[in-house]
Amino acid sequence: MTQPCPATLKQVAEQAKVSRAAASFALSGRPGVSDTTRARVLRIAEELGYFPNRAARNLRTSTSGIIAICLPPNVTTMSYYMEATFGVIDRAEASGRVVTLIPHSLEETGRRRLNADGIIAFDPSPDDPMLADLLETGLPLVSGERMPAELSAPRGQVVSDHSASTREILDSFAAAGATCPALITPQEQMTWVLEVEAAYRQWCETQGVAPRLEVASLEDIAESTRRATRALLTGDDSETPIVDAILALTDGSVLNVVTSAAEFGRSVGEDLLIAAAVDSPVLGYTDPAVTAVDLRPREFGRTCMSVMERVLEAGDAETGLITEVVGTRVTHRASTAGRRR
Amino acid sequence: MTQPCPATLKQVAEQAKVSRAAASFALSGRPGVSDTTRARVLRIAEELGYFPNRAARNLRTSTSGIIAICLPPNVTTMSYYMEATFGVIDRAEASGRVVTLIPHSLEETGRRRLNADGIIAFDPSPDDPMLADLLETGLPLVSGERMPAELSAPRGQVVSDHSASTREILDSFAAAGATCPALITPQEQMTWVLEVEAAYRQWCETQGVAPRLEVASLEDIAESTRRATRALLTGDDSETPIVDAILALTDGSVLNVVTSAAEFGRSVGEDLLIAAAVDSPVLGYTDPAVTAVDLRPREFGRTCMSVMERVLEAGDAETGLITEVVGTRVTHRASTAGRRR
DNA sequence: CTGAAAGCGCTTACAG
DNA sequence: CTGAAAGCGCTTACAG
Secondary structure, three states, rough: OOOOOOOOOHHHHHOOOOHHHHHHHHHHHHOOOHHHHHHHHHHHHHHHOOOOOHHHHHHHHOOOOOEEEOOOOOOOOOOHHHHHHHHHHHHHHHHHOOOEOOOOOHHHHHHHHOOEEEEEEEOOOOOOHHHHHHHHHOEEEEEEOOOOOOOOOOOEEEEHHHHHHHHHHHHHHOOOOOOOOEEEEOOOOOOOHHHHHHHHHHHHHHOOOOEEEEOOOOOHHHHHHHHHHHHHOOOOOOOOOOOOEEOOOHHHHHHHHHOOOHOOOOOEEOOOOOOOOOOOOHOOOOOOEEEEEEHHHHHHHHHHHHHHHHHHHHHHOOOOEEEEEEEEEOOOOOOOOOOOO | OOOOOOOOHHHHHHHHHOOHHHHHHHOOOOOOOOHHHHHHHHHHHHHHHHOOOOHHHHHHHOOOOOEEEEEEOOOOOOOHHHHHHHHHHHHHHHHHOEEEEEEOOHHHHHHHHHHOOEEEEEEOOOOOOOHHHHHOOOEEEEEEEEOOOOOOOOEEEEEHHHHHHHHHHHHHHHHHHOEEEEEEEEEOOHHHHHHHHHHHHHHHHHHOEEEEEEEEEEHHHHHHHHHHHHHOOOOOOOOOOOOOEEEOOHHHHHHHHHOOOOHHHHOEEEOOEEEEEEOOHHOOOOOOEEEEEEEHHHHHHHHHHHHHHHHHHHHHOOOOOOOEEEEEEEEEEHHHHOOOO
């Protein structure tokens, strides 16, 4: 067990034979202390395993050291958000901040109590009432994926190149012999959904194929997901070409397509290719395993936190909109192998 | 926007025309202040929207107000842990505490820095090295599900009745006509896994059927999951009866069975029943949807936090092992319908 | 039953 | 370049 009470600034100062002020200056890297003194203080702080008492620092600086994460309501693609959250935590640890999640049940008083220094909102949606409330607090906000235009601009944002990954998926469909790829989107107007959709439409236009979209609506989500699959896979209309590939944006849709393809006389990975726009561990367990876009959520979360740090450091100074891009990569699996492997 | 600076104790005291000490006593419910004064202070605090400054309180009481959650490494059944975490947060909010997650990548220095008041460990496993380190800190610990005997006892625990839910699942298999139910377990020796396994063996003994277990090992988890399914569904040995129902403990196994049943000439929900020991939203999206045990993770998380509060309140006083049970319920879906619906 | 006072550990103007 | 001092908001012995 480590020492019960961690070393205090006073102890460091005494050992280094300087005042607490000097020690504080040395540790925070501010000018006003000679290089030799600074080095000595840093060495002793290191030896004693010193780190500043969070409560004292927060009290003095009127901060809370808390970064709050806001996730979309009713998230089914849990793994992405869980990983992204851990990414934020990874990075927050370095600056001694604490990360917590805001439950959607949190009342206004609860949010006031929370008293965060900043908010990271993943996949902000214009339909989320809590998000609107959070924006009103005026706290520094970093958005994971772009903020919808209807909402006030964030101080920083981290984005993925969904256009590129969508094109890569569609190209791999084509390479495996598919000629009529369809899209299943959720009804929520999160910006990444719009980006995938736009990239899909553009790809279709370039290739000269007619876009086929189905929306799994929010109300009665399970049934509407089934309806979307059915709409795409029943060839009730001989005028429209048969859908031979599906890019699904939510894991619910993916799983529904994978598990019901046989009912419609299709064989996934052979005469029906399928891919997911967000990867998840479960997609590696299905048979066949499902090709998906690895959005590198952990890295994405880390980047969100480092943008947040820049925003907090800037304080009220004008920074413009800080933007960072996190690269994605497609994990190719058996579901897009095509007939001829 | 609410007032920039929340009301302070001093303001409350001034308005109530008492000393800060008296106001503090009144608010904390301690004796030493007359009833009329107490009522006045409480009313004024309410009016001003007063709540104690976390940093000041923490500094004064040498606490951090942080509750850290430790999840198993490599969790695939994300939704359960996410919900349980939100449950902890729900409840922590009432006592003004902040909840954070401990990433498994966190180094020893990081853990010292974290400086939590207590730790809630979900599904503690004897194989988790981080958990062993956390136990050494001597911080108050509440475990979600029982602690393995090898590890030091927690101060409190919250458990589910896995025996009852396992029996309910197995009984429903039998009611739908299955005669040879099998179990797929993960290799991790989490106590709930052992409990389900024990309940399964006991049920088999009572029913006079031979238990059939497969383990999906950790290394090469995806492949071993497939192997487990194959082992159960290929009738290579005419001496052993054909498995006609499977209870899978992880969502990976469930999805693998559901998506590969057809390959083995089986039809899920008809001649092959399947159920999951932990429910997840994705199980509602497969076709057929999968019967599963709803462990009520949010309620479970809330209960963990309320046990933690009791532990913290007791301080060093001997409390014995505080235990709470959270009821579960089986969500019956099409995967266990059986041939004759 | 109530008030005056100390002090948690830090940061930061201010004076030397 | 360095030191002495104030004060963030709270809790809690201590004295009346």
